[in-house]
Amino acid sequence: MISIFEIKKEDIKLGFKSAGIREYRADQLWQSIYVDLSSSFDEIKTLPLEAVNYLKSNHSFSPLRLVVKKKSKDKSTDKYLWKLHDNNLIETVLMRYDEDGHRRRRRTVCISSQVGCALDCKFCATGQQGFTRQLTVGEIVSQVIEIKKELIIEEGRSFNNENNLNIVFMGMGEPLANYSRTLEAVKRLNDQKGLNIGARNITISTVGLVPKILDLAKEKIQVNLAVSIHAPDDETRSQTVPINNTYPIGDLIQACKKYIEITNRKVFFEYVLLHGQNDSKSHAEKLGKLLKPLLCHLNLIPVNPTLKSDYKRSNSDKINAFREIITKYNIPSTIRMEKGIDINAGCGQLKSEFLNL
Numbered sequence: 255m256i257s258i259f260e261i262k263k264e265d266i267k268l269g270f271k272s273a274g275i276r277e278y279r280a281d282q283l284w285q286s287i288y289v290d291l292s293s294s295f296d297e298i299k300t301l302p303l304e305a306v307n308y309l310k311s312n313h314s315f316s317p318l319r320l321v322v323k324k325k326s327k328d329k330s331t332d333k334y335l336w337k338l339h340d341n342n343l344i345e346t347v348l349m350r351y352d353e354d355g356h357r358r359r360r361r362t363v364c365i366s367s368q369v370g371c372a373l374d375c376k377f378c379a380t381g382q383q384g385f386t387r388q389l390t391v392g393e394i395v396s397q398v399i400e401i402k403k404e405l406i407i408e409e410g411r412s413f414n415n416e417n418n419l420n421i422v423f424m425g426m427g428e429p430l431a432n433y434s435r436t437l438e439a440v441k442r443l444n445d446q447k448g449l450n451i452g453a454r455n456i457t458i459s460t461v462g463l464v465p466k467i468l469d470l471a472k473e474k475i476q477v478n479l480a481v482s483i484h485a486p487d488d489e490t491r492s493q494t495v496p497i498n499n500t501y502p503i504g505d506l507i508q509a510c511k512k513y514i515e516i517t518n519r520k521v522f523f524e525y526v527l528l529h530g531q532n533d534s535k536s537h538a539e540k541l542g543k544l545l546k547p548l549l550c551h552l553n554l555i556p557v558n559p560t561l562k563s564d565y566k567r568s569n570s571d572k573i574n575a576f577r578e579i580i581t582k583y584n585i586p587s588t589i590r591m592e593k594g595i596d597i598n599a600g601c602g603q604l605k606s607e608f609l610n611l
């Protein structure tokens with residue numbers, strides 16, 4: 255049976271109507287599953303028995319079954335491994351950040367958009383698993399719902415999404431290779447009569463699918479865009495990011511310029527630092543020159559080593575020297591705070607460990 259989280263509100267109304275149930279009951283159902291975060295049809299007290307019975311005989315509830323939950327030693331990070339109806343596995347990560355003088359206290363949910371990934375970035379555990387299938391809208395949105403339930407237990411009903419909850423499409427998969435479902439999921443997360451998470455609190459991260467970045471620029475939604483650049487020149491980038499052979503750096507930067515021009519929004523670049531591969535001073539100088547003309551922010555990420563690749567973390571002197579050069583070019587940057595290393599919180603790592611990949 256298809257999960258209720260896969261169904262649009264209009265279609266729930268149509269289903270109800272054909273079963274002789276008044277259409278306004280669909281609004282009540284919507285409120286229970288997306289606002290009150292009920293965990294089963296039986297829990298929904300606003301609906302009459304006939305509506306509950308109709309739902310139970312036509313739909314399953316959450317599309318996610320918990321397989322493993324791990325908490326980091328410092329308790330800041332939780333990693334969830336979920337089983338889907340076809341036994342595929344996906345991961346979600348919750349990160350808790352305290353106020354740090356620069357940014358306010360916040361909770362960030364890192365969600366998956368595909369089972370596996372076809373893009374084969376050499377340092378990425380998900381890339382090493384290959385591509386299995388696209389996630390559905392319900393499977394994407396339910397990751398947020400399940401985590402939000404936990405946050406409400408932790409923080410109380412007054413937990414306020416608007417200010418405290420961020421969603422990043424930085425889990426397994428390439429969200430722009432699952433474009434229509436990703437956008438539909440963003441709309442669902444956004445829905446003021448549902449989860450009501452502001453688009454500005456949502457970040458879509460891409461390996462750099464140029465045509466899709468241009469499509470996204472034209473959508474009327476104010477999500478943040480993160481671009482995984484990882485190198486300042488084609489030779490270095492093609493070694494770790496094979497899609498660079500299709501969409502080289504020049505085209506990617508052009509697309510980002512266009513995106514900024516159309517949306518007036520800054521682009522967040524991500525740069526995974528790989529010891530001896532992309533972390534030299536000359537890489538930093540080239541990157542500085544490349545990004546200087548753009549309205550952007552650079553996130554430097556020391557690699558989270560995976561079981562199947564040999565990449566090592568850059569040492570902290572190297573990281574700091576790299577950042578100093580970037581600062582010289584007046585590019586705002588951060589070094590990503592390490593979270594969840596002890597629980598394999600890097601993209602795709604828990605699944606790899608679980609399956610002994």
Ligand code: SAH
Binds near residue numbers: 460482
């Ligand atoms: N496919 C998208 C989103 C998923 S990956 C993308 O490429 O952006 C999210 C981020 O995690 C990307 O910047 C990716 O390069 C980075 N990442 C993947 N594996 C990593 C690892 N082992 N260590 C650190 N960052 C990693």
